[in-house]
Amino acid sequence: MEDSQTENQLDESRDVQELGEDPQAKDELSKGPGPVSRRSFVLGVGGIAVLGGLGGLRFVPHGSLVRPPGGQDEDRVIAACFRCERCYEICPRGVIAPAHIEDGILAMRTPTFDFSNDYCDWCQESKGGEPLCVKACPTLALELPAGATPENTILGKAVLNTDWCLAYRLIGCRYCYDACPYEAMGLDSTGRPYVIDDKCNGCGACESVCVSLKNGSIALGATERAIVIRPLDAVQGGESPHA
Amino acid sequence: MLKNNAARLRLIIPLLVLVIVSVGFVLNSGTGTLSALGWGDIVLLCPLGALGTMLAAKLLIPQALISLGIAVVLIVVLGPAFCAWICPVPLVQKIRGIFGEPKNKGREGQQIAIAESSSGGEVVEAEVIAAPATVVKAGEELSDKEKASLKGCASGCDACASKREKLDSRHFILGGTLLSAAIFGFPVFCLVCPIGLTFATTLLVIRLFSGGDVTIALLVVPILLIVEVVVFRKWCSRLCPLSAFMSLISKVNRTFKPQVDTAKCIENSQGTKCGLCAQACEELIDPRHPERGAREMNECTRCRACVDVCPGNALSIPILPKKDKRLEGAPPLQNNDAGV
Incomplete structure (x- = not known):
């Protein structure tokens, strides 16, 4: 910290010298130092510009x-x-x-x-x-x-990827079906789970118990679990979240 | 003895805050970070975060208003003591020490950085309008809002004018912080706030080890933090809008100010030149001759460096200024060599 302080002070002195060499600055000095030094102004405006740039991120579409x-x-x-x-x-x-x-x-x-x-x-x-x-x-x-x-x-909706779901390889897995607290999952005639969209609120219970990734050798190429919660608008195109 | 302990305490306390926040995070206690520190329902929000979110969301948030009030009271009483005692940024800046830099280039700068006195708000506006063309050329002509923000800054300081008025780049950033939140509808500065980034880094690391949460942010967040406060070494005195906020409010601060007992000061008692207190001050204040320091007393972070360095034990930080030994009581000096 001492270093920075010294540096600070050196910098101040440099500024004063630089100002002294600049005719315009000399003029300013002769009028008495203004409330805002030129460097403060440049730094301040530069900082505001950066904040403005960051603010522009608001208009960059991002995934929900x-x-x-x-x-x-x-x-x-x-x-x-x-x-x-x-x-x-x-x-x-x-x-x-x-x-x-x-x-x-x-x-x-x-x-x-x-x-x-x-x-x-x-x-x-x-x-x-x-x-x-x-x-x-x-x-x-x-x-x-x-x-x-x-x-x-509705936090989101569960989406089942049948390519990665173990049950769709007739392994008989039904962890997600058993975990769902809202009876938002059903089993088809062969015991394969499916999501009942109307009842799913996206609590994530199904995703939290899905074992498909742990069996990567079976579901080859899977990058995430076979059942995951997706944002509502990604699934239904922006329907009101409060049904 | 507080003498040697002050500097150490100023390291220990921010570290302790980091530890408490980390423990709170691991235990799900809801302690929060410095952005919103609290226990249960009692939460103290960062004043800038509180202002920013209210401006951005265009709604009055009770918690934010209360926090803002408490923050203002604390600043009025303690000045920007947060900077020296709690803020984790100086801690992060210690990283500099690791890359052993050339030391002690001397302090010649000190004397040259003479106090700049200044006048009122009209001058600020004149400055703004007569801004050098080089500033404007950067591709960003000053938009109306920016001008408005500058004017806002000027009049804002005008309102709390004291004998010496000075706006610096921090105040521009403060204006930009509030304005950008209002315009873009989200607290823009919070994205890059180094205090927030310090805690974000801590929590990201905890999540990495506790949950195996791997993300690019683990690189981006610390790098951004280091660029802001370690590479750009003058973050605190040049850019920090929180510091600007505190410096504005602490203009009305009258308590806990360093005070020189002129009878004890060796400039008086022994008639020698000293100036150690001014040299020790990291905020470039001169406690003995406030009118000579590069910055005003309202920037004083109560770090106690001046108190600890004083050879005559003449400096103290009393709760209220003592009448007969008032700081202002020090004989005002017109030029540099009159102080002998």
Whole structure:
């Protein structure tokens, strides 16, 4: 820190010298130092330009994300979330995760879901059905409309990839069917699971138990689990999240 | 003795904050980061984050308003003490020390950086309008909003004018931070805030080891942070809008200010030149002769460096300025060699 300080001071002296050599600056000095030095002005305007450039990210389309309860109004999340990270810190099941830079610079560090180990039960277990993330959000970026329930708040929709699903190789796997808390999965005549879209709210229980990736040798080339939660608009083309 | 401990404490406290936040993250306690530190329902938001989100979302957020009020009160009482005692950025800047840099190039700069006095808001506007063409050429002609922001800055400072007014680049960034949030509808600055990035890095690392969460952000976030505060070494004094916010509010601060007991100061008692306190000050303040420092007393972060360095133990940071030993009581000096 001492270094930087010295550097600071050297810099100041350099500035004064530079100013002294510049006729225009001399003029300014003779008038008495103004409230804003030229370098401050350049740095300040430069900084504002950078902020403006970053602000332009707002108009770069980014892929939609599965948001925690109360985050279904994407504009609201982007506007009010200031990346304080409280929601994913407090999530008792550890399913809320920061969105990655791969999801878009704008979305980076905003909350999304990671269903690899667990699913969102609206804090039924730990809080009796009042999502802690909504409660923890200090800026109302996550806010549930009145009368919101797990059934009518659609976080996303489960999508089953039959190429990767073990059951579609007649292995008889039905973990996702058994895990679904909302009876949003059915079994066809040969015991293969399918998603009942109308009942699925995207809680992630199916994705969290899917074992297809662990059997990569069977489902060759799979890059993700055979059943995953997709954002609503990716599945249905932007239908209202609150049915 | 606080003497030697102050510098160490200023390292330990930010480290402790990082540890508490990390532990809180692992235990899902809801402690939050410095952006929104709290326990249960009591949360103190970053004042800029609070302002930014309210401007961006165009709604009044109770928690944010309360936090803003508390932050203002804290700053009025303590000045920008946050900078020296809690902010993790100086900690990150210690990384510099690892790449052993040439040391002690001397302090000649100190004396040259004489206090610049300045006048009121009209001059600011005149400056802005008469901006050198070189600034404007950068491809970005000043849009109306930018001009508005500059004017906003000027009048904002005008409102809290003191004897010496000075706007620096931080205040521009502060204006840009609030304006960009309002225009683009999201808290733009929060994307790059080094305090946020420090905690983001910490949490990304925790997630990497606890959940195997691999992402490019693990590289991008720390690199951005290092570019901001380590490569660009003057982040705090030149760019940080939070520092600008605090410096504006602490213009009305009257408490916990370093004060010179002129009777003890060896400039008086022994009649020698000293100036150690001014040299020790990382904010380029001169506690003995405030009118001579490159920056004003409202930038004082209460780091206690001046108190610790004073050979005559003349400096203290009292809760309220003592009447007879007021800082302002030091004989004002018109030029550099009058102080002997």
